[in-house]
Amino acid sequence: MFASGRLKRGEASALSRARTEPRAVRWALIGAALLFLGFFLLTPLVVIFAEALQKGFELYLESFKEPEAWAAIRLTLLTAVIAVPLNLVFGVAAAWAIAKFNFVGKNVLTTLIDLPFAVSPVISGMIFVLLFGMQGWLGPWLQAHDIKIIFAVPGIVLATIFVTFPFVARELIPLMQAQGTEEEEAAIVLGASGWQTFFRITVPNIKWGLLYGVILCNARAMGEFGAVSVVSGHIRGSTNTMPLHVEILYNEYNFVAAFAVASLLALLALVTLAAKRFVEWKTQRQAPPRGLD
Amino acid sequence: MVLKQKSILPGFGPALGFTLFYLGFIVLIPLSTLFLKTATLTWGQFWEIITAPRALASYRLSLGASLVAALVNVIFGLLVAWVLVRYSFPGKRIVDGLVDLPFALPTAVGGIALSTVYSGKGWIGQYLEPLGIKVAYTPLGVIIALTFIGLPFVVRTVQPVLEDFHPEFEEAATTLGASRLQIFLRVILPTLMPALLTGFALAFARALGEYGSVVFISGNMPMRTEITPLLIMTKLEQFDYAGATALAVVMLAASFLLLLAINLLQWWSRNRLAAL
Numbered sequence: 235m236f237a238s239g240r241l242k243r244g245e246a247s248a249l250s251r252a253r254t255e256p257r258a259v260r261w262a263l264i265g266a267a268l269l270f271l272g273f274f275l276l277t278p279l280v281v282i283f284a285e286a287l288q289k290g291f292e293l294y295l296e297s298f299k300e301p302e303a304w305a306a307i308r309l310t311l312l313t314a315v316i317a318v319p320l321n322l323v324f325g326v327a328a329a330w331a332i333a334k335f336n337f338v339g340k341n342v343l344t345t346l347i348d349l350p351f352a353v354s355p356v357i358s359g360m361i362f363v364l365l366f367g368m369q370g371w372l373g374p375w376l377q378a379h380d381i382k383i384i385f386a387v388p389g390i391v392l393a394t395i396f397v398t399f400p401f402v403a404r405e406l407i408p409l410m411q412a413q414g415t416e417e418e419e420a421a422i423v424l425g426a427s428g429w430q431t432f433f434r435i436t437v438p439n440i441k442w443g444l445l446y447g448v449i450l451c452n453a454r455a456m457g458e459f460g461a462v463s464v465v466s467g468h469i470r471g472s473t474n475t476m477p478l479h480v481e482i483l484y485n486e487y488n489f490v491a492a493f494a495v496a497s498l499l500a501l502l503a504l505v506t507l508a509a510k511r512f513v514e515w516k517t518q519r520q521a522p523p524r525g526l527d
Numbered sequence: 528m529v530l531k532q533k534s535i536l537p538g539f540g541p542a543l544g545f546t547l548f549y550l551g552f553i554v555l556i557p558l559s560t561l562f563l564k565t566a567t568l569t570w571g572q573f574w575e576i577i578t579a580p581r582a583l584a585s586y587r588l589s590l591g592a593s594l595v596a597a598l599v600n601v602i603f604g605l606l607v608a609w610v611l612v613r614y615s616f617p618g619k620r621i622v623d624g625l626v627d628l629p630f631a632l633p634t635a636v637g638g639i640a641l642s643t644v645y646s647g648k649g650w651i652g653q654y655l656e657p658l659g660i661k662v663a664y665t666p667l668g669v670i671i672a673l674t675f676i677g678l679p680f681v682v683r684t685v686q687p688v689l690e691d692f693h694p695e696f697e698e699a700a701t702t703l704g705a706s707r708l709q710i711f712l713r714v715i716l717p718t719l720m721p722a723l724l725t726g727f728a729l730a731f732a733r734a735l736g737e738y739g740s741v742v743f744i745s746g747n748m749p750m751r752t753e754i755t756p757l758l759i760m761t762k763l764e765q766f767d768y769a770g771a772t773a774l775a776v777v778m779l780a781a782s783f784l785l786l787l788a789i790n791l792l793q794w795w796s797r798n799r800l801a802a803l
Contacts, residue, residue, distance in 0.1 A: 255707055260614050267610040268622070270603045274675050275628050277650055278640035285643060324549045331542040337531040343546070345790075349554055352782045354736030355634075356756040357561070357775045360763060364560040369768055371560060395553055418536055428537035450630075457633025460738035460756065464763060477635040477739070484639050484743065496636040503631035507624050510631075 282500045286493035297494035305471040306479035306495070309387065313475060314455040317394045321451055325402025326444070330436075333410030334418065344407065350399045355460025359393045362465050366392075385467030390475065393461040398451045405447030406440060413439055446513040453506040457499055561779065564772040576773040585755040586777075592666060592754070593734035596673035600730045601723055604681025611682070612689040626683070629676045634739025641672055642744035664746030669754060672740040677730030684726035685719055692718060721796030725789060732785040736778065 254260065287294050297303060328347060332340055350358065364370050366383040376383060383389045417439070421431040437444075459477040466473045474482065476495055483492035531539065565573065576582065610616075611623050629637060645652045645662040652662055662668045692715065700710045738756040745752040753761075755778055762771035 254613065263606060264610050264614055264616050267603070267607045271607065271622060271625065273651065274671075274678060275625055277644050278637060278675070279625075279628060279632075281644050281650060282636065282640050320549075324546065327542040327549075328546040331539060331546055334536050335531060335534055335539045335543075337539075337543070343550075346550060346554070348786075349558070352732065352736075352779075352786045353558070354738065354756050354759075354775075354778055354782070356738050356759050356763075357736070357778065360759065360771060360775060361557040361560050363763065364564050364768065364772065365557050367768075369766070371563070392553075396557065399553055415534070415536060422535050422537070431536075432538070453631050457631075457636070459633060459635040463738075464760065477633050480635050480639065481743075489643075492639060496639060499633045499636045503628060503633070503636075506631040507627055510627065511624050 279500065282493055282496050285489055286497040289490050293490055294494050294497075297491040300491070302471045302474070303479060303491070303495060306474045306476045307498075309390070309474065310456050310476040312387070313391050313394050314452055316391050317398055317455045318448060318452050320395060321398055322402050322444075322448055324399070325404075325406055325447060328403040329406035329410050329440075330432075332407050333413075334415050347400050347403050350396055355397060355458065356464060358397050359461035359464025362389055362392050362396070384465055385469070386473060389465035390462050390473060393465045394455050394458055397458050397461050398455045401451035401454065402444070402447035405443050405450070409440055409443040410436075442513045442517045446510060449506055449509045449513075453502060456502060561772055561775055564768065565776050568769055568773060572769075573773050576770050577777050581749055581753070582755070582758060582774060584750045585753050585758045588666060588669060588751075588753065589735055589755040592669040592673055593731050595670050596677055596734050597727050597731040599670075599674050600677045600681045601727050604678065604726060604730075605685055605719070605723060608682045608685040608689055612686060627679050629678050634676065634737065635743075637675055638672065638740040638743035641675060641740065642668070645671060645744065663744055664748070664752060666745075666752060668744040668746070669741055669752060672744050673734040673737060676737050676740050677734050680730040680733065681723065681726030684722045684729065688719055688722045721792060721799055725792045725796060728785055728789045728792060732782060732789065735781060735785070 255263070286297075298307075328343075331337075332344060363384055365372060366376060366389065367373050368377065368384075370384070383392070417435050418431050421435050422428075426434070456475075457477055458475075459481070462475055463478060463481070466475070466478055468474060468478060468482065470482070476499055480492050480496050480499070483489075483495065568576070607626065611619065611626075642649075642663055644650050645655070645668060647653065647656050647661070647663065649663075655662060660667070662671060696714050696718075697710055700714050705713070736756060738754075738760070741754055742757060745754065745757075747753055747757055749758075755774060759771045759774050759778070762768075762774070
């Protein structure tokens with residue numbers, strides 16, 4: 235801040251006016267931005283709940299009494315319960331190796347971890363069909379041993395793990411890199427064991443980032459559509475996750491039921507957004523106040 | 528050559544070992560099947576599949592619609608980021624939080640919601656149809672869906688740069704007699720350029736591969752509203768694995784080129800910011 239302190243009052247207010255636009259321009263810009271967001275975000279969000287409730291609350295609740303809806307909810311939960319913890323362990327291990335140590339090939343490894351984000355969901359599902367499907371490399375062997383992966387639950391879980399693979403690692407790597415290694419080194423020098431250091435020093439430092447990574451990973455795991463659609467085979471009541479069930483109901487013109495299941499997923503999305511806000515608020519309070527550079 | 532710098536911290540071996548093992552089994556081995564499968568095709572067959580008229584039409588739609596959607600997002604993303612950083616208005620924090628909705632909302636849910644809103648009888652579609660604008664089951668519908676899923680990228684890349692922007696630059700420019708528009712175009716916009724380009728590339732890359740939100744609104748007519756991921760899906764359903772694989776390789780190559788471009792852009796913008 236080089237000048238403002240030494241300016242006379244009139245000049246200072248002229249400068250602060252210089253950083254903003256006339257009132258009319260301001261409100262026109264705000265209006266245009268809100269209109270855009272209204273058309274593209276708010277209307278679709280509201281329509282989900284409006285369509286789900288259009289025939290009344292009772293019929294809305296009725297949609298969840300269908301055994302197939304229940305089966306879809308159960309499968310979605312099961313998939314997330316397997317995929318999220320696995321990717322959590324992976325994310326922590328990868329971040330520990332990449333953020334706390336220097337080794338050859340670190341950048342390549344970081345890029346490879348991001349790879350699933352660069353792959354179209356359809357391709358993410360398809361690679362597991364190529365590997366485990368009937369015409370796939372392991373297909374004949376799996377069939378001989380009566381193991382079903384594609385068009386069955388294991389395939390859905392594998393495809394979900396693939397698409398949610400980078401989330402936790404990607405949150406943790408920059409966070410742990412920024413925190414450096416001094417605190418852990420001090421703990422080791424003072425005689426703490428590796429696990430003690432990890433649980434008493436590292437985990438408290440990264441807990442909010444970790445939580446955020448898990449929330450994002452879970453949201454995607456429960457909501458993935460394209461990849462799961464390829465490997466599921468769409469067997470009602472057996473290999474349909476919630477998003478796939480939404481698709482089937484919608485294509486059968488059963489809009490109330492489709493949007494009822496969709497409304498649960500939309501609520502999950504809103505909870506995810508709220509959790510993101512909460513974590514940001516927590517980490518901002520934790521972070522030291524920023525200097526005036 | 529030293530493969531790893533000495534450190535007193537434990538656990539490097541097991542952590543890296545597990546990382547490589549998991550990466551190999553979940554990502555690298557499954558992805559490699561794509562290339563092994565393509566290798567069963569001759570060059571002639573491969574070329575024939577990827578240049579078939581239906582494939583070419585799908586590239587045109589996927590590339591064109593993704594490009595338009597990403598451009599729309601550059602303009603409105605900049606506007607939204609600007610309004611959120613510079614101005615205050617009621618409900619601003621809720622709006623700020625809502626920007627990430629397309630990241631959190633499952634694509635299938637976004638897809639059915641958009642096609643309901645923009646269909647001929649929908650909340651917005653019913654006003655567009657009398658004007659002769661049909662959205663659902665046209666390429667315009669594809670653009671709308673891709674704009675929706677790419678919306679957060681530009682906002683979230685531009686927002687932090689705008690927040691960190693030094694007021695001194697604007698003050699100096701004002702003192703030197705520049706108008707607001709001049710300051711925006713010649714002082715602020717050049718600083719935002721790397722972030723805008725990164726946001727554009729991220730939105731474009733995401734749009735290219737998108738499937739769930741598009742299939743409901745596009746109508747999926749071959750040659751007209753069929754995006755490349757959908758064509759791959761169709762081939763898979765017909766058990767034409769070789770055909771699907773060839774198209775997947777083309778898409779993957781495009782994604783990697785974009786990923787490379789994004790990394791270069793981020794490297795460029797870091798250097799630029801460091802130089803400021």
